[in-house]
Amino acid sequence: MKRMHLSLNLTEYGRHSGGWRHAVSDVSRIPNLEAYRHAVRTAERGLFDQAFIADTPVHNWGRSSATTTRIDPLEIAAALSTETEHIAIIATLSTSYNEPYDVARRAASVDTITGGRIGINYVASTGDATARNFHRARQLPHDERYARSNEFIEVATKLWANAPTADRPGSRVVHHGRFFDVDAVLDVRQPMHGRPLIVQAGSSAEGRDLAARWADAIYAGGSTLERAQEYYQDIKARAAAYGRDPDSIKVLLGIAPFLGDTAEEAAELQAVLDANHAEGADLVGHLSDLLEYDLRAHDPEGPLPFDLLPEVKSASVSQATLFTRMRARRT
Ligand SMILES: Cc1cc2nc3c(=O)[nH]c(=O)nc-3n(C[C@H](O)[C@H](O)[C@H](O)COP(=O)(O)O)c2cc1C
Structure with a gap:
């Protein structure tokens, strides 16, 4: 039986850029852990598979939002897991500005804390402003960022595969590549399912290839039904070319619903949010x-x-x- 998979894009006040100005949003408390808790508990009650936390390690990425401060995703994931029992929490991590050993270690730790409910949304990150936070004047070119992403996931995956388990000690991983030199034994217990869930959201050719090679799930935009279908077919074909079962990758298409008890109420909410958006942003x-x-x-x-x-x-x-x-x- 095919099952629908649901993922919540977890924010304090919704994805709509007018959300923070809605009467029910308490922006005096951003970042508001209680708002995250409420959202993730509601998603779990609604049988969502996962809640995903977007991130980019630079200030004020989206000017049309009040959220100019945040909490690092892996840390929120650990905190939110104590509020929930089943839902997976997907933390976004940049492959351009982290080291695979550190990420493998931190994610395996959060895996232990969450009881195997952690996933990583690997992003290549865009923008020179982000690069300037990490010793670089400019970001790497797009294809280089994806080459680094591929090697990053490869190294992290090897570290998890060789991490200690209850039955055996960890073994040494030696990797000498273009971007990373690692000679390490992970000193954190192997994640419960072997490795954290891998999620990806690239839509360029390089992004699609990365997803097809590694991802368990993909976040996709898809502005029209036709484009979404083209994207889906393309991902499945690329996965097959990597020797994977195309069904092993779930394509999660983004939608932004406006909720109300009636269609009128939902339309009214949208009108209020749209007005907030245009007024303040x-x-x-x-x-x-x-x-x-x-x-x-x-x-x-x-x-x-x-x-x-x-x-x-x-x-x-x-x-x-x-x-x-x-x-x-x-x-
Ligand atoms: C639903 C969704 C969530 C995303 N979340 C993030 C994020 O948290 N951080 C980030 O840097 N990029 C994020 N992205 C951007 C993608 O990682 C990717 O860079 C973008 O889709 C452009 O694709 P490309 O890199 O293949 O050109 C997201 C994209 C989508 C569709």
């Missing part, structure tokens, strides 16, 4: 960040100045592709 600044082009001198009511926008950038291939398509359609 620096939308033009946010779009400028995404496009890597400062739109502030342009009429906010006018069309996008497509001819002035930069060509496809390396920051996020997927986003750039989307805007290139928009430019082609001039919409």
